[in-house]
Amino acid sequence: xxxGLILHEVAIARDDTPLIALDRTVGPGDVLTVMGPSGVGKxxxxxxxxxxxxxxxxxxxxxxxxxxxxxxxxxxxxxVGILFQDDLLFPHMSVAQNLGFGLRPGGTAxxxxxxxxxxxxxxxxxxxxxxxxxxxxxxxxxxxxxxxMLLSDPCALLLDEAFSGLDAALRIQMRALVFDRARAxxxxxxxVTHDEEDAQAAGGAVIRLG
Amino acid sequence: xxxxxSWGALPVLTLxxxxxxxAAGLWGTLLPAFGHLPAAGQxxxxxxxxxxxxxxxxxxxxxxxxxxxxxxxxxLSLGITILIVAGWWGTRPFVWVQRALSPLLSVPxxxxxxxxxxxxxxxxxxxxxxxxxxxxWDRPPDWLIINDPLGLSLIAGLVAKxxxxxxxxxxxxxxxADPTRSLRxxxxxxxxxxxxxxxxxxxxxxxxxxxxxxxxxxxxxxxVDVALILGPSTPPTLSVQIVRWMNDPDLARRLTAAAAAxxxxxxxxxxxxxxxxxxxxxxxxxxxxxxxxxRGRGERALRGVGLSMxxxxxxxxxxxxxxxxVWSFAGFWGFPDALxxxxxxxNWSRQAMALKGAAADTALIALAAVTLAIVxxxxxxxxxxxxxxxxxxxxLVLLYLPLLVPQTxxxxxxxxxxxxxxxxxxAGPVILAHLVFVLPYxxxxxxxxxxxWDARHGRVAAALGAGPGxxxxxxxxxxxxxxxxxxLAVGIAVSVGQYLPTLLIGGGRIATLTTEAVALASGGDxxxxxxxxxxxxxxxxxxxxxxxAIPALVWRNRRGLHG
Numbered sequence: 001x002x003x004g005l006i007l008h009e010v011a012i013a014r015d016d017t018p019l020i021a022l023d024r025t026v027g028p029g030d031v032l033t034v035m036g037p038s039g040v041g042k043x044x045x046x047x048x049x050x051x052x053x054x055x056x057x058x059x060x061x062x063x064x065x066x067x068x069x070x071x072x073x074x075x076x077x078x079x080v081g082i083l084f085q086d087d088l089l090f091p092h093m094s095v096a097q098n099l100g101f102g103l104r105p106g107g108t109a110x111x112x113x114x115x116x117x118x119x120x121x122x123x124x125x126x127x128x129x130x131x132x133x134x135x136x137x138x139x140x141x142x143x144x145x146x147x148x149m150l151l152s153d154p155c156a157l158l159l160d161e162a163f164s165g166l167d168a169a170l171r172i173q174m175r176a177l178v179f180d181r182a183r184a185x186x187x188x189x190x191x192v193t194h195d196e197e198d199a200q201a202a203g204g205a206v207i208r209l210g
Numbered sequence: 211x212x213x214x215x216s217w218g219a220l221p222v223l224t225l226x227x228x229x230x231x232x233a234a235g236l237w238g239t240l241l242p243a244f245g246h247l248p249a250a251g252q253x254x255x256x257x258x259x260x261x262x263x264x265x266x267x268x269x270x271x272x273x274x275x276x277x278x279x280x281x282x283x284x285x286l287s288l289g290i291t292i293l294i295v296a297g298w299w300g301t302r303p304f305v306w307v308q309r310a311l312s313p314l315l316s317v318p319x320x321x322x323x324x325x326x327x328x329x330x331x332x333x334x335x336x337x338x339x340x341x342x343x344x345x346x347w348d349r350p351p352d353w354l355i356i357n358d359p360l361g362l363s364l365i366a367g368l369v370a371k372x373x374x375x376x377x378x379x380x381x382x383x384x385x386x387a388d389p390t391r392s393l394r395x396x397x398x399x400x401x402x403x404x405x406x407x408x409x410x411x412x413x414x415x416x417x418x419x420x421x422x423x424x425x426x427x428x429x430x431x432x433x434v435d436v437a438l439i440l441g442p443s444t445p446p447t448l449s450v451q452i453v454r455w456m457n458d459p460d461l462a463r464r465l466t467a468a469a470a471a472x473x474x475x476x477x478x479x480x481x482x483x484x485x486x487x488x489x490x491x492x493x494x495x496x497x498x499x500x501x502x503x504x505r506g507r508g509e510r511a512l513r514g515v516g517l518s519m520x521x522x523x524x525x526x527x528x529x530x531x532x533x534x535x536v537w538s539f540a541g542f543w544g545f546p547d548a549l550x551x552x553x554x555x556x557n558w559s560r561q562a563m564a565l566k567g568a569a570a571d572t573a574l575i576a577l578a579a580v581t582l583a584i585v586x587x588x589x590x591x592x593x594x595x596x597x598x599x600x601x602x603x604x605x606l607v608l609l610y611l612p613l614l615v616p617q618t619x620x621x622x623x624x625x626x627x628x629x630x631x632x633x634x635x636x637a638g639p640v641i642l643a644h645l646v647f648v649l650p651y652x653x654x655x656x657x658x659x660x661x662x663w664d665a666r667h668g669r670v671a672a673a674l675g676a677g678p679g680x681x682x683x684x685x686x687x688x689x690x691x692x693x694x695x696x697x698l699a700v701g702i703a704v705s706v707g708q709y710l711p712t713l714l715i716g717g718g719r720i721a722t723l724t725t726e727a728v729a730l731a732s733g734g735d736x737x738x739x740x741x742x743x744x745x746x747x748x749x750x751x752x753x754x755x756x757x758x759a760i761p762a763l764v765w766r767n768r769r770g771l772h773g
Contacts, residue, residue, distance in 0.1 A: 052669050055598035075672035076680075082673045088666055091770030092688045101684070102674045134769035152674040 238623025268445025280431030293516025325530020405506025
């Protein structure tokens with residue numbers, strides 16, 4: 001099977017009522033945007049890919065990621081990164097601990113500290129490691145959340161209205177940052193949004209639901 | 211697949227731990243009630259125990275007392291709770307009420323009852339404060355204010371402790387009832403605050419607090435420690451008489467006790483039925499009142515009554531506690547002086563040995579029961595989360611069941627079973643008996659915050675490669691540190707306050723701060739009573755303080771967790 005994220009005849013039903021059906025491939029470094037009003041099951045699609053469909057929903061079809069069938073894999077083995085509208089930084093951990101939680105296991109303590117420091121530098125937050133996430137600005141939190149996800153070395157990236165919570169100037173910055181990183185790492189990206197500008201900035205294919 | 215199975219087993223195990231002792235206890239009551247108690251050389255079946263029970267001259271009075279005090283205390287507690295919330299919701303006094311709630315709740319029933327006795331007895335603080343100026347007393351009159359034959363002081367003691375409990379339950383229920391908008395609409399239509407609240411919000415809220423109200427009714431009818439301290443004694447309430455028979459050296463008396471325990475079960479069932487009929491009647495009256503469209507009269511008086519009753523209740527508990535503290539340090543204190551001549555540590559040092567032993571037993575039992583409870587509760591809630599199935603209404607009733615069966619109906623049965631099996635009474639069975647009462651409260655305390663946790667944190671953690679165990683230990687439990695510690699404190703307070711399970715299952719060999727305080731109550735040594743009641747309250751209160759202090763300390767640099 002080819003690299004990238006393949007949604008092969010994926011269909012989701014809720015209590016046997018069909019909700020959403022999709023048959024698409026997102027190649028490495030590509031972005032697929034799913035648009036539509038709230039309630040059409042956009043977030044449910046992402047939950048199916050992360051393996052966290054709520055009870056009552058059923059999934060048919062296959063999900064392939066970089067040649068592996070992840071349709072029934074447990075959520076923590078899928079290597080699918082996700083960003084939500086809220087940063088969802090763990091409030092009980094420092095910024096560095098949040099990044100360390102994401103960083104894949106392995107390496108000496110010193111290596112890990114170095115990787116976390118490099119990650120902080122990469123998003124312009126050098127020296128912020130010991131900070132309480134609650135003391136960061138909205139844009140800083142969003143960048144930490146992105147870096148935490150990238151440090152976990154995912155094979156695909158899902159964006160669930162990831163830019164909706166930011167003000168206009170910040171939104172443009174974050175979009176550029178996220179899409180640049182995804183392209184540089186050749187990650188397939190699946191974005192759900194209701195914002196046309198998001199879709200334009202992504203530059204890839206667009207599916208409209210509802 | 212294996213993990214799914216084992217997580218599914220936890221709720222089942224929890225139900226066994228909860229309901230097993232209740233079922234076994236009822237069985238152990240049923241057999242001797244029909245004359246079957248081989249340990250006492252009796253084999254049934256026979257109706258002789260019931261005949262003995264009927265032959266007891268105090269029966270009618272003691273049955274009436276149980277029903278009258280239980281129903282009156284419950285109706286008063288609910289009425290006061292409703293008036294306080296309806297009249298004062300969203301006002302400044304209500305903020306004070308909410309602040310006073312936790313300390314009031316954590317004072318154990320026995321300590322609150324002893325404190326009340328120290329206040330209202332003829333030689334109590336109130337009597338001293340107004341003597342001899344107003345009364346002309348130079349020694350306390352021989353009035354039966356506490357242990358009065360009508361059980362009025364027993365009712366007062368119950369109401370003072372149950373109003374805070376029902377208030378807490380009502381506040382939790384209000385979170386889901388959206389009272390603010392309903393009230394605004396009602397007031398815009400010209401209804402007064404209290405009337406609008408009772409007609410628009412109460413029906414929704416009452417549906418939520420119905421089970422807690424039942425718990426209050428069952429508890430009020432079957433409580434032993436408060437009834438021993440404040441209730442009448444010749445005859446006492448039926449529950450107290452059951453315990454007297456259970457402690458009789460003549461083993462045959464246990465048969466009478468078992469028969470009385472079954473009667474008690476029937477009485478409670480009957481009272482619950484009566485209460486439900488009362489609910490219907492109240493609903494019928496309410497619907498007619500709504501149809502008539504009256505906008506409510508006497509609003510101001512109702513609000514005044516609600517708040518003043520609440521204040522009197524709070525003052526009774528807190529003033530009583532202050533009285534216990536003063537007595538525990540009192541030197542010579544002659545009547546009618548308002549304060550002792552001097553303060554001394556001698557009362558405490560005199561009790562040091564007994565206090566140390568009782569405190570150690572109290573701590574051992576409470577910590578063991580609460581540890582088991584929190585493991586089972588977190589396990590159940592986590593199983594619920596992982597399997598995506600929340601507790602149904604029926605499951606909730608099962609959780610409440612140990613609190614809806616009168617203690618005096620099943621605890622004697624457990625003791626009888628242990629006795630028949632030749633098992634040693636001791637700390638182990640007492641811990642399991644405490645667990646039956648601790649577990650529901652720990653669950654009720656933790657369930658809402660546990661479910662309110664933003665599950666997207668779990669999804670993010672899983673996407674970052676954390677398995678379910680790591681999510682639980684590294685993310686969910688640390689984020690929920692405060693509610694977990696609060697649930698632990700609630701559990702410890704419940705365990706510390708238990709009297710009957712310790713007394714009956716411990717076979718008199720386990721002495722906790724509560725059993726000691728209640729045992730002292732019948733004697734006249736107010737200094738010793740003060741010492742043990744203060745220690746008992748401290749044992750219940752300190753964990754609450756720790757539950758506030760520990761998260762504040764551990765997460766002092768984490769603003770996101772100071773909600």
